[in-house]
Structures are given as C-alpha cells and as structure tokens.
Amino acid sequence: MARVYSVLAASWLLGAVAIDAGAAALPRKLASSVERLKAVGPEGQGNAAAQAAWNEVAKAKASQIPELLVAMDGANDYALNWMRAAIETAVQRESAAGAKLSLKSLEVLLRDTRHHARGRRLAFELIQKLDASRAQALLPEFLQDPGSELRREAVAQLMARAAGQTNAAKASAVTTYRQALGFSREADQIEDIAKRLQDLGDKVDLAKTFGWVAKWQLIGPFDNAGEVGFAKVYPPEERLDLKAELAGKSGPVKWFPYETRSEYGLVDFNQAISSLKGVAGYATAEFWSDSARSAQVRLGCKNGWKIWVNGTLVFGRDEYHRSAEIDQYRMPVSLKAGKNILLVKCTQNEQTQDWAKEWEFQLRVTDEQGTPIVSTR
Amino acid sequence: MKLSLLLTAALTAIAPLGAADWTQFRGPNGDGLSSETGVPVRMEPSSLTWSIALPGRGLSSPLILGDKVFVTAGSGARQDRLHVLCFRVTDGALLWERQFWATGRTMTHEKIGAATPTPASDGKAIYAIFSSNDCVALDLDGRLLWFRGLGRDYPNASNSLGMSSSLVVVDGVVVAMVENDSESFTAGLDARTGVNRWKLDRPKKANWTSPVVFKSPGQPNRVLLQSALGVTAVEPTTGKIAWDITEGASTVPSLVVSQGRLVIPANGITVVEPGAGDAKPKSIWRSAQLRPGTASPVVVGGRLLTLNDGGILTCADAQDGKRMWQLRLKGSFSATPVVAGGHLYCVSEDGRVQVVDPSKAEGTVVSELALEQTVIGTPSIAAGSLFVRSDSRLVRLGGTALR
Structure with a gap:
C-alpha cells in the first residue's frame, strides 16, 4: 500500500512538471473546431456545426494528439464521444502513415488526474496499442484512480x-x-x-463493504391500484411527521422502525408490512454528514420508486419487475453538513407472476467513485 | 502503407458489382429475403470463408454494403463501451473501428447486451443504436456525422432488461423506437444531423419489436410501429399517425410485409391488408396455431413460416393461414430465419446453421453446420454469403475467399 501511495505521488509530480513545461496550444483553426465539438448538447444541439468541425479535428497530426486529449477536459458526455471518435480517426490515419505518437506525452497526460478521466482513459488505450506491456506495467498506479475504467x-x-x-x-x-x-x-x-x-x-462483510443505509422508518401500505399511487402525493411527500397516524389503503398506518440485516441492504416491505399488491410504502432515514459535500445516492429497485433528499425530489421511475442490481441508478446529490433526510417511495403493482413478488429497494450513499459514505450518526 | 492502399484499391475493384446490399434488420426490404444467388445450400466446414474475433458481444445483424461489412458490439463489464466496426467483405480485414462511451443506462438481461439493435443504412451512412439508446451516424469511411444520447436526453427512457428495437431509415429520417415502461416514445431523427424531426409518445409498455417500412406503389411511405396495443402507421417525415390497428400485438417478434399484406405476430398470426390512401387495414385471416417465438415470421414462395423458441418450424399457406407442415430443428432459437434462393437459413442459439427447403410437401433440412458459438442475432445475406455474428465472432459462410 505504501508503495502505491509513493508511486502515485511521484507520478503526479512528474505529470504536473511535464504538463507545465510541455503544453503547446493547438493551432487556432483546430482549437476553434474543438470548441465547436465541445458545444454539442442535448437533443442534437450543435450537431450540424460539429460535423464540419469533426472533420478538422480528425485531421490532427500525431504530435497534436496529447493536446486534443487535454482538450477533453470540461467536455460533456456528448462531446466526449465526438472528441474520442475524432482522436481515434486521427491516430489511425497517422499510424498508418508511419507517424509516431509520443508514448512519453501520453504517459504524462495519463498520470495527471487533473485531466478528464475519459481523456486519460483514451490515453491509456493508445498506450496499450503502442506498447501493451508498458500499459500493463503502468496499471498498478491506478488502483485509486478517480476514473472508474x-x-x-x-x-x-x-x-x-x-x-x-x-x-x-x-x-x-x-x-x-x-x-x-x-x-x-x-x-x-x-x-x-x-x-x-x-x-x-x-x-x-458485504454489508459493511457496500455501506448500505440500513436503519429506516417505514410506513404503508398506501393505495397503488392501477399504478395510480406512483403519481399520487401522499402525506409523507408533503410533510414528514414520524408521529403522525395516516390513512392507509386498508386503515390507519403509522411509522415504525426497520433495520435491514440483509448483506445486500434490502429494505423489504413484504417482510416489514405484508406481501401485498397494488400498494405504496415509504421509508425515511436520517443521514448525517460531517460537512457539506457532493455525493451520489445509489439505488437498486425493480418496483416504482421516487427519492427525495432534504425534501427535494431527486428522481423517480415507474418501471415494474424488469430487473434490479446494485447501483442500478446513480443520482448526484448535495449533502448538507449535519442532518440530511432521505425519503424513498416504493410502489408495488398488481402483477401476479412468481417473478413479480419483490417490493423492496437497496440504497447507499457514495462518492462519485463509489466509495461508501456512511452516516456519521 | 502503399502496399495496403494498393491492396484496398484492388479489393474494391474486384468487389461483386450489383450485388444486393443488406441494409437493415432482415435485409433491404425488412422481410428476411435476399435476391442474392450462390449462397451455399450445402453448408459444410469448407463453407467457412473467414471468421474474425469481435471486440465485444452483440446480437445485432451485420450490414453489408458493397465490399464492406458493418457490425456493432458492446464491451466492458457494464457493456458501456459501444463499438461500430467496418470489415472488408473479401477477407474480413478490419478497415476501421469507432468506439463510444454509453451515455444512457446499459443494464440488460444477460442474454442480450448493448449491441442488440441492428443498425440501418441509406447507402450514404450507417446509423447505429444501442441498448443504452445512444445513436450514432457514421459515413461509410467511419467519419462521424452525428451522435445522440437519447437515454441521456430523456432520462427515464430505458428498459432494465435492455432495448432491442432496430432502426429504419426512410425519406431522410432515422426512426428509433425507444418504447419502454416509463418514458416511452418513438423518434424521427433527421438523417443529416440527428436532431428530432418528430417525437411521438408511445404506450408505456416494454417493447422489443422493430419498426418496418411499408412501401406501396403510388402511395407515400409509412413506418409501422408494433406494440402491445397493436400496429400504428406513421408518416416518416412528420410522425403523424396515418392509421392504427388496436387489437394488440406481440412485443417481441416483429411483423413482416409480404405482397402488400402485414403478417403480424398478434393472437398467433394476424394478416391484414392496408387500403389505398391510408384506409384502415382490413382483416384477411388469423391463426392461433401459428405462434412465433422470439424469431419474426417470414414469407417465401407463398408460404408463411414461424419458428418458436424450441425450434419448431411451422409452415402455412400465406393466403389463408392453413397449416401445411411442422419441422423440428435442432436447438433453441432467437434468430429470425433469412432466405436466399428459396432456402431458409436458420441459426440456433448454439450456433447450428440449418438450411431448410420449405418448398416441398414437407420441410426438409438440406444441410447443417455447427459453428459451436452462441448466436442470438439474425444472420445477414450478401456477396453470395451468409454472415453470422456470434457472441464473439463475425463469420462469413460462402462467397469467395481472398487467396
């Protein structure tokens, strides 16, 4: 472990020095084309302009590839794909023409975690093509890399x-x-x-490794016959009062404590309430953070669901019984310093097949890389 | 470099002229039929012209345009790396590859993956869509024309079991069915820029069928969208609904158009005939005995063939649906049979290519060849060959090898 840290530190320094010393601005026309690629957005915004710009970027010389990889910094997910395709096209053409990419420049870029993880990943793949054994030798440096790939x-x-x-x-x-x-x-x-x-x-200890939110307060069932309960606003969505008695689907319902013992963190309404169809339940948890920070709420669920953090709806989805997996949905959120309130609505439909029994979810809070963040209280 | 350029030029020059291209799922007319001649009827080990490893998994059919084969693949533990590859027909040499990062959800059932839908081509470009609803247009030399992240643009447009609807391109519009339980729609994307020409809300119900272009002499083109509700015909350039049938239909096998009639996997098989001027189609016949599995139906020589997942091939008279014979093929099936020279090419999930002559009083297996690879996707026919994409390889059977 110590060796890994020292290698990481040394490589970061090397990268920083080299970037500062070796940064060469792209020619104006090429830089302008890159900007047009980076201007693409949702619903095909900027596509028409990007088409001509792409042809220019794809003409880049081998010596300009590292700077193009750097230019991926700040690109959105659409633009990253435009950039990637242009860079790969340029590399393919230049390589066929016998032009050499600078392995050293690619390594410098790869090691500098200030650059976009996708640009660095592409640099790594280019190194793999140039010298596969060198790429393998570099890999241990990335055991803590911010880029998931x-x-x-x-x-x-x-x-x-x-x-x-x-x-x-x-x-x-x-x-x-x-x-x-x-x-x-x-x-x-x-x-x-x-x-x-x-x-x-x-x-x-898988539960500890994944870092599930395990302690909840649950309430239900509410009505979801005909799947209308997904959109219906029940009292917990308007005001969270854990002492309140509410009108449920078949009579009054109250909040009760629930702690999952599942190594997969499953909050199982069937077990906690009853195996029911056409129903909705809510789960809420306090999540304490030492500081205000960005995080991700990661959910696995094959029912309908909505999530609120501190009263703000983060996302919801009304797909039933297709499939579920760990970290199926990853949602960026902002945590406050101190107490944060998570609220999950989980709706069950009226399917009767054996594979449509589950009424449950699993949830954890992580950083962007997936490192669990555990409530401090 | 000079040698490779010369070789490319030479190979381009010897590419078969006038050969029928395979431009979309189930071929140029979307009916599984090829006009290609010389495809081997007797499949044997020597039929293997070439077989090349692919960088990822996939179920999409290869497209063949002239001397190029295009295929998509998905790789990575999360199937989040999307590939479009172009190979040379003659020897399987890789001409170019483009990779993209998925921007939409990539979770699928383990049987499928990112590269499940088949691309489409108008002869000028390849339009490829993936289970993540990322859609990309490339010209035939691999130049990027546009990129759309439909799963990113519309964040609830996904299916946790995966998306499989292939594309069609017609009248300058790429039609993408993004139909699912939640944010369900079909979009008409401008073939030149990828922007929405139209976006039509569709039933909130998972749907794995593919659109079909309906062409009728003297009539404007229509795109047929099959769903659990039935079949809807839309104008390709506007998305305006021309007519619809609302008696329900399957959400897995897709309808086929034959002799101006729609052969719909609905309540078994339902055959309807659209009238002139967007008149509502009239019912011709219906048979509950002809129930296709995952494979879509095919009509050849006046005979309608359906294949269930267990390998039972059923033949009926396409005029009235009267059952003629059944034949048990070896293996389980997901791939739709394709046809050349009057023969049916059926590929089982364990990679057994079975050539069936459907023209006699009883169906007969003329030959078979075990590829010993997992094949879920529908094969393609062009250049005197059958192109089969397995879970890991692209295989050409028949045609002329580069010597």
Missing part, C-alpha cells in the same frame, strides 16, 4: 495476480484479494472478490 482494470490485474497465488500460497492470495477488495469500487468486482475470499476461507 482505469481503476477497475488495475483491480482486475491485482485479482489476476491473487488468482495466480491461490494454489501456491493461500495466505498471499488472501492478502492480495483483500488489497483488491480495498481498492475495488465496482459491485460485480466486489462480489467476485468476496466469493474468491470465501473459497479461501476468508469471509467478507
């Missing part, structure tokens, strides 16, 4: 090393898998590592 690949490399140790040295394999677990932020990778550790006799 680089980080995932670095963790995968560590997992492969652990797998190679399994037969020869069980203790070493456990240590390496534990390292990988500490760095991993992707749910499927975490589950895979946990299974491999279990096979080696080392049990992983």
